[in-house]
Amino acid sequence: GFTCGIVGLPNVGKSTIFNALTKAGAASANYPFCTIDPNVGVVSVPDPRLNTIAAMINPQRIVPTTMEFVDIAGLVKGASQGEGLGNQFLSHIRAVDAIAHVVRCFEDENITHVSGGIDPARDMEIINTELILSDMQSLERRMERLTKMLKGPQAKEVTRELALVKRLHEHLNEGKMGFEFEVADDEQPMLAGFQLMTTKPLLYVCNVSEDDILDPDKNPFVQMVRKRAAQENAGVVILSGKIEAEISELGEEEAREFLQDIGLSESGLNALIREGYQLLGLITYFTAGEKEVRAWTVPRNTKAPQAAAVIHTDIERGFIRAEVTSFADAVTCGNVKKAAEQGKMRLEGKDYEVLDGDIIYFRFNV
Ligand code: GDP
Numbered sequence: 001g002f003t004c005g006i007v008g009l010p011n012v013g014k015s016t017i018f019n020a021l022t023k024a025g026a027a028s029a030n031y032p033f034c035t036i037d038p039n040v041g042v043v044s045v046p047d048p049r050l051n052t053i054a055a056m057i058n059p060q061r062i063v064p065t066t067m068e069f070v071d072i073a074g075l076v077k078g079a080s081q082g083e084g085l086g087n088q089f090l091s092h093i094r095a096v097d098a099i100a101h102v103v104r105c106f107e108d109e110n111i112t113h114v115s116g117g118i119d120p121a122r123d124m125e126i127i128n129t130e131l132i133l134s135d136m137q138s139l140e141r142r143m144e145r146l147t148k149m150l151k152g153p154q155a156k157e158v159t160r161e162l163a164l165v166k167r168l169h170e171h172l173n174e175g176k177m178g179f180e181f182e183v184a185d186d187e188q189p190m191l192a193g194f195q196l197m198t199t200k201p202l203l204y205v206c207n208v209s210e211d212d213i214l215d216p217d218k219n220p221f222v223q224m225v226r227k228r229a230a231q232e233n234a235g236v237v238i239l240s241g242k243i244e245a246e247i248s249e250l251g252e253e254e255a256r257e258f259l260q261d262i263g264l265s266e267s268g269l270n271a272l273i274r275e276g277y278q279l280l281g282l283i284t285y286f287t288a289g290e291k292e293v294r295a296w297t298v299p300r301n302t303k304a305p306q307a308a309a310v311i312h313t314d315i316e317r318g319f320i321r322a323e324v325t326s327f328a329d330a331v332t333c334g335n336v337k338k339a340a341e342q343g344k345m346r347l348e349g350k351d352y353e354v355l356d357g358d359i360i361y362f363r364f365n366v
Contacts, residue, residue: 001042002297003068004203004276005093007075008102009123010114013207013241017102018071020241021269023248039071045277045284046270047295049327049357053286054293056335065284065295067273070096076114077126080133090134090197098201098280100272101127105221106209106240120224124204132172135196139169142194161190172198177232201279203235204228205272213240214263237275239268283356286327287311288336298354307354308362318365322348327357 008014022041044064054062074089093099103120104113115122146162149155164187171181178198183191191199204225212219216238217226229236247255247267259267281300285307286293298307309316324346325339333339336359354360 001066001068002098002277002280002282003070003096004098004100004280005070005072005096006100006102006205007072007089007093007127008205009104009126010073010076011111012102012104012123013106014071014073014102016241016245017205017207017239017269017272018069020244020248021069021272039073041069041071042066043069043269043273045273045295045297046266047284049284050286050293050295052331053288053327053359056330057288057290057293059288059290059293061292061294063292063294065297067276067297069100072096075127075130077130080130080137093131093197093200094195096200098203098276099197100203100205100237100276102205102207103221103225105206105212105219105225106242108209118221120206120221121228124225124228128177128198129175131197132175132177135178135198136169136172138196139165139172139194143169164190165194168194177202180232201235201281202232203237203272203275203279206236206238207241208238210240210243213238213243213268235275235279237268237272239272244268283354285354285356285358285360287361288359300356301353303350304348304352304354304360304362305350307360308364311362314366315362315364319350320363320365322352322354323361323363324348324352324354325359326355327359330359 006014006018018041021043044066047064050062050064070092072089072092076083079089101124103123104118105120107118115126143162143165146158146165149158150162152158164183168178168181172178178196179200179202206216206222206225208216208219208222216222222238226236243262244267247258250258255267259265282297283300284295284297286295296307296310298310304322305316305319308319325336325344329339329344330336333342333344336345339345
């Protein structure tokens with residue numbers, strides 16, 4: 001599965017948001033949820049198309065696709081130098097696919113801010129600096145290792161990698177994030193192998209007060225976050241931890257009414273899940289049988305056999321062809337069967353790249 005780590009300074013609302021996420025998942029019957037460990041929650045990716053397809057078939061089961069969120073505490077100023085929980089958080093962050101950085105944009109006299117007053121620009125700087133410093137340390141260790149290998153049998157590759165490591169180290173040393181670093185296509189695999197934190201897709205989550213949620217851009221703190229995020233090409237999601245916590249206590253129907261009453265079209269957590277999914281470059285395809293209508297997640301540009309492998313590796317191994325109907329055609333024709341009768345079902349081979357919204361039936365040899 002794909003994992004999004006929630007980071008941020010203490011008292012910005014990380015746990016509140018994480019708990020709301022996991023509780024919201026637990027509350028709605030159709031959305032299976034489980035807790036792997038207190039800090040890891042599996043949440044369903046909300047997708048109205050799933051219910052539309054289900055309504056065509058009336059299956060026994062409807063199964064949404066999921067994403068994992070991890071509450072990563074312990075990131076404080078100086079963490080890369082061993083402050084607070086020190087480097088413990090690093091291994092957690094290294095393991096996630098994307099980072100959601102919660103930034104406090106709400107004022108509340110009763111809740112102290114670790115660095116004094118509210119200042120998102122400073123908070124973003126503190127966290128990013130810790131991530132950058134940690135990445136620099138790991139590059140320095142790599143440099144040492146590579147330098148020792150310079151006279152070895154793979155001198156040519158080692159020299160190339162060392163040059164990249166040094167260039168990247170200089171880039172980070174200027175206070176820039178790894179994802180702002182430009183590499184040639186053939187350097188991309190090397191960079192991925194470094195497993196840095198600042199090369200991961202980053203999303204800023206503004207935690208605003210409930211009074212600001214309808215018109216968040218009036219809040220100067222939100223403007224600050226947007227400005228910095230735009231420079232970095234990072235995503236921004238705005239939510240109110242307090243409101244999300246309230247919503248998470250409600251059932252699906254009640255939650256919808258509550259949102260309507262305050263004038264919101266969807267919960268902030270839905271937006272967070274959706275954006276996280278976007279950020280990771282993920283798409284959804286569907287399988288639709290009488291037993292089960294189900295959504296599956298794959299990275300964009302995944303070929304049909306590899307997309308089938310998320311269901312079962314046997315399908316990838318014995319892959320014959322994919323029978324593909326687009327969601328739009330299924331809706332226009334009424335269902336998948338009628339779409340096939342009207343010539344809208346395509347037979348695709350092993351080089352077909354699965355598209356978002358494809359409804360697929362895989363043929364394979366057992
Ligand atoms: P963490 O340390 O980042 O995990 O922060 P918590 O989620 O524990 O929140 C710290 C405090 O801020 C708690 O007392 C929360 O109830 C409070 N808090 C979280 N989100 C909001 C919010 O949107 N508005 C207000 N006023 N308080 C919040």
